[in-house]
Amino acid sequence: xxxxxxxxxxxxxxxxxxxxxxxxxxxxxxxxxxxxxxxxxxxxxxxxxxxxxxxxxxxxxxxxxxxxxxxxxxxxxxxxxxxxxxxxxxxxxxxxxxxxxxxxxxxxxxxxxxxxxxxxxxxxxxxxxxxxxxxxxxxxxxxxxxxxxxxxxxxxxxxxxxxxxxxxxxxxxxxxxxxxxxxxxxxxxxxxxxxxxxxxxxxxxxxxxxxxxxxxxxxxxxxxxxxxxxxxxxxxxxxxxxxxxxxxxxxxxxxxxxxxxxxxxxxxxxxxxxxxxxxxxxxxxxxxxxxxxxxxxxxxxxxxxxxxxxxxxxxxxxxxxxxxxxxxxxxxxxxxxxxxxxxxxxxxxxxxxxxxxxxxxxxxxxxxxxxxxxxxxxxxxxxxxxxxxxxxxxxxxxxxxxxxxxxxxxxxxxxxxxxxxxxxxxxxxxxxxxxxxxxxxxxxxxxxxxxxxxxxxxxxxxxxxxxxxxxxxxxxxxxxxxxxxxxxxxxxxxxxxxxxxxxxxxxxxxxxxxxxxxxxxxxxxxxxxxxxxxxxxxxxxxxxxxxxxxxxxxxxxxxxxxxxxxxxxxxxxxxxxxxxxxxxxxxxxxxxxxxxxxxxxxxxxxxxxxxxxxxxxxxxxxxxxxxxxxxxxxxxxxxxxxxxxxxxxxxxxxxxxxxxxxxxxxxxxxxxxxxxxxxxxxxxxxxxxxxxxxxxxxxxxxxxxxxxxxxxxxxxxxxxxxxxxxxxxxxxxxxxxxxxxxxxxxxxxxxxxxxxxxxxxxxxxxxxxxxxxxxxxxxxxxxxxxxxxxxxxxxxxxxxxxxxxxxxxxxxxxxxxxxxxxxxxxxxxxxxxxxxxxxxxxxxxxxxxxxxxxxxxxxxx
DNA sequence: GCAAGGTC
Numbered sequence: 061x062x063x064x065x066x067x068x069x070x071x072x073x074x075x076x077x078x079x080x081x082x083x084x085x086x087x088x089x090x091x092x093x094x095x096x097x098x099x100x101x102x103x104x105x106x107x108x109x110x111x112x113x114x115x116x117x118x119x120x121x122x123x124x125x126x127x128x129x130x131x132x133x134x135x136x137x138x139x140x141x142x143x144x145x146x147x148x149x150x151x152x153x154x155x156x157x158x159x160x161x162x163x164x165x166x167x168x169x170x171x172x173x174x175x176x177x178x179x180x181x182x183x184x185x186x187x188x189x190x191x192x193x194x195x196x197x198x199x200x201x202x203x204x205x206x207x208x209x210x211x212x213x214x215x216x217x218x219x220x221x222x223x224x225x226x227x228x229x230x231x232x233x234x235x236x237x238x239x240x241x242x243x244x245x246x247x248x249x250x251x252x253x254x255x256x257x258x259x260x261x262x263x264x265x266x267x268x269x270x271x272x273x274x275x276x277x278x279x280x281x282x283x284x285x286x287x288x289x290x291x292x293x294x295x296x297x298x299x300x301x302x303x304x305x306x307x308x309x310x311x312x313x314x315x316x317x318x319x320x321x322x323x324x325x326x327x328x329x330x331x332x333x334x335x336x337x338x339x340x341x342x343x344x345x346x347x348x349x350x351x352x353x354x355x356x357x358x359x360x361x362x363x364x365x366x367x368x369x370x371x372x373x374x375x376x377x378x379x380x381x382x383x384x385x386x387x388x389x390x391x392x393x394x395x396x397x398x399x400x401x402x403x404x405x406x407x408x409x410x411x412x413x414x415x416x417x418x419x420x421x422x423x424x425x426x427x428x429x430x431x432x433x434x435x436x437x438x439x440x441x442x443x444x445x446x447x448x449x450x451x452x453x454x455x456x457x458x459x460x461x462x463x464x465x466x467x468x469x470x471x472x473x474x475x476x477x478x479x480x481x482x483x484x485x486x487x488x489x490x491x492x493x494x495x496x497x498x499x500x501x502x503x504x505x506x507x508x509x510x511x512x513x514x515x516x517x518x519x520x521x522x523x524x525x526x527x528x529x530x531x532x533x534x535x536x537x538x539x540x541x542x543x544x545x546x547x548x549x550x551x552x553x554x555x556x557x558x559x560x561x562x563x564x565x566x567x568x569x570x571x572x573x574x575x576x577x578x579x580x581x582x583x584x585x586x587x588x589x590x591x592x593x594x595x596x597x598x599x600x601x602x603x604x605x606x607x608x609x610x611x612x613x614x615x616x617x618x619x620x621x622x623x624x625x626x627x628x629x630x631x632x633x634x635x636x637x638x639x640x641x642x643x644x645x646x647x648x649x650x651x652x653x654x655x656x657x658x659x660x661x662x663x664x665x666x667x668x669x670x671x672x673x674x675x676x677x678x679x680x681x682x683x684x685x686x687x688x689x690x691x692x693x694x695x696x697x698x699x700x701x702x703x704x705x706x707x708x709x710x711x712x713x714x715x716x717x718x719x720x721x722x723x724x725x726x727x728x729x730x731x732x733x734x735x736x737x738x739x740x741x742x743x744x745x746x747x748x749x750x751x752x753x754x755x756x757x758x759x760x761x762x763x764x765x766x767x768x769x770x771x772x773x774x775x776x777x778x779x780x781x782x783x784x785x786x787x788x789x790x791x792x793x794x795x796x797x798x799x800x801x802x803x804x805x806x807x808x809x810x811x812x813x814x815x816x817x818x819x820x821x822x823x824x825x826x827x828x829x830x831x832x833x834x835x836x837x838x839x840x841x842x843x844x845x846x847x848x849x850x851x852x853x854x855x856x857x858x859x860x861x862x863x864x865x866x867x868x869x870x871x872x873x874x875x876x877x878x879x880x881x882x883x884x885x886x887x888x889x890x891x892x893x894x895x896x897x898x899x900x901x902x903x904x905x906x907x908x909x910x911x912x913x914x915x916x917x918x919x920x921x
Numbered sequence: 922g923c924a925a926g927g928t929c
Contacts, residue, residue: 070929138923242924245924246923252924254922390929570925
């Protein structure tokens with residue numbers, strides 16, 4: 061029996077499609093990466109009985125990057141990134157092992173049907189899948205077709221079954237347009253980012269961003285925020301005047317009337333109107349009207365609308381809202397949360413999900429009533445052909461979900477119920493008055509039936525007092541006419557919700573990437589989120605955008621993306637050659653880049669105003685080994701030392717504190733050592749600023765401290781303070797922290813393992829001898845006389861921390877506090893058993909070399 | 922260390 065391999069874009073879709081096509085009779089198993097599943101069943105294909113294997117990828121299989129050597133920032137001129145630097149496709153997520161997985165499942169298959177999302181990205185993934193899988197599939201007989209593309213516009217039985225009988229071919233041109241987009245984004249983004257970052261970081265000490273990035277989506281996103289900032293800055297308040305009239309409605313009630321002229325900007329004219337109306341004792345009714353109006357029920361929920369409401373009403377940022385929605389989705393509470401569609405498919409079961417909510421403590425009454433009286437037809441929305449709108453999939457309580465997840469779920473559910481509720485109907489009554497020559501109006505709203513606003517109370521028509529019944533010709537006594545002086549006020553900073561709307565309108569990013577771009581400009585410190593989730597640009601953000609405006613406004617205008625996309629569409633439609641479009645567009649941006657580099661002084665003038673030069677920043681900390689003058693410690697990201705005399709900058713490890721280390725010097729370069737530490741329970745180690753930036757030995761990496769230095773005789777090096785291989789990670793070595801006393805610690809120089817050794821020792825040294833059992837270096841410890849744990853009156857003991865019975869009792873293994881939970885190994889272990897899971901120390905630098913001089917010769921570059 | 926696009 062022949063086998064047909066079928067591939068969808070994500071695991072959830074593979075499952076739904078397989079369920080539809082197999083009519084529920086499939087067998088499922090997990091794939092080798094643990095994320096993708098394989099669903100198998102038998103059926104007919106091109107007239108023969110076959111075995112179907114339906115599986116999926118996880119988005120893109122591959123990602124584009126430069127060849128390794130072009131990722132060295134100090135060695136590559138960013139201008140080279142436009143053409144010379146070659147790119148390669150790498151596996152997008154090596155952990156998923158997607159190519160291997162596809163090949164295992166595709167081996168020996170005879171046909172392949174591609175069920176990737178029906179957009180350009182999906183078409184591109186088709187070819188990524190084919191590249192992986194075609195080489196291992198059975199060779200086709202000369203003329204037989206083996207590759208098929210299923211095109212569907214929704215995940216419904218009819219659509220999927222129709223797609224299966226009308227299989228086509230993958231569209232190479234659409235895929236190529238994505239290849240072009242990837243290459244353009246990569247080359248342009250990286251070139252500008254690297255240039256800006258290096259240029260400004262080399263000049264200023266308080267930029268407060270470790271990266272000055274540029275991108276065709278993030279830069280216009282920032283542009284929107286700064287545009288609003290500029291409007292606020294240039295706003296000049298104007299004074300205007302308003303007439304306000306009050307008439308007596310009943311005995312004890314008066315009506316406030318709005319002036320039909322709304323406002324005037326000339327005080328004298330306003331005064332004139334006031335004078336003419338003030339004399340009048342009566343207001344005459346000129347007309348009355350009563351209109352029934354409706355407030356429409358909402359459209360079905362898509363991603364960007366969910367993000368807007370999450371930000372404006374729930375106070376949740378888009379990134380966070382998306383993460384929360386994803387969790388609700390994977391736990392089965394809501395449907396797939398990434399969709400542009402606001403229209404329920406015709407076959408969508410609206411009553412099923414509604415029934416599930418019929419006993420919910422918060423909205424049972426509304427739901428029961430809807431079920432009894434019949435639901436309303438949802439409004440016709442937009443069908444993007446991707447996924448159905450976001451809806452609840454099962455009932456959940458506040459206690460079950462808790463906190464933020466609950467609030468988002470509650471909103472999604474209320475929104476869903478609202479879409480199948482009735483519109484809110486209300487009566488709008490208007491009375492038009494004349495007081496002397498001037499006209500005034502009074503309006504009131506009364507709710508006829510609340511409809512969907514019952515489930516979305518925040519949308520309800522505000523309660524207003526009903527207007528008195530009257531008719532043309534009636535008169536009311538004027539209680540008061542007064543003139544109010546007011547001022548026009550500037551707009552406020554852009555809210556996240558407004559920004560999302562702007563991005564959507566200009567086609568910046570997609571439903572899935574909009575939160576990422578907004579997050580980017582926050583993390584890079586271009587904007588800060590203020591109260592009400594308003595985005596206020598920082599000095600850095602403002603200077604960048606103003607600088608682009610000055611040099612080349614196209615770099616920041618939202619059209620930068622759409623202009624390129626127009627070109628890409630020509631590729632997709634087969635109207636233009638991929639190479640030509642790519643070459644031409646790169647050429648345009650290469651020129652823009654060179655012009656930008658030549659004109660950078662224009663942006664620099666703005667930088668100068670807001671930021672201080674390196675030499676004027678920071679506090680003197682440690683001495684330079686070259687000129688022996690003090691270098692300044694610049695704490696702002698990225699933290700570094702700067703020698704203004706030598707005009708050199710030395711980067712330091714981030715996320716920790718830096719102190720001078722007892723004025724001790726590195727024997728190799730005479731730089732004063734500094735001590736890096738990460739919080740009270742964390743780790744610390746000495747570090748030579750010069751070695752850390754220019755590793756002296758071949759096996760040392762950039763950015764490391766003395767605890768990774770293989771200098772054979774320096775008292776701070778790994779060779780002198782190393783004890784033995786780490787108990788958890790592959791490559792690390794446990795090194796004595798010489799500054800940790802009186803609570804002595806040994807810490808791994810790679811991972812976050814920390815062992816607390818001796819509490820009451822006043823001196824701990826690493827001995828030249830090693831343990832006979834495990835080869836770890838012995839520790840030579842002098843305990844405090846009064847609190848020595850040693851038997852008798854002993855204060856001195858030498859032994860192996862792992863094997864010595866006295867020391868074993870004193871060692872406690874921990875993980876450094878400040879490390880990310882992602883990188884934590886297995887849970888905390890107490891008191892090490894003899895040799896448990898530990899390999900003997902045998903790596904270079906771990907043990908004390910026997911012949912120091914030969915080792916020295918081997919290590920020096 | 923960099924982009925933007927998929928998805929987990």
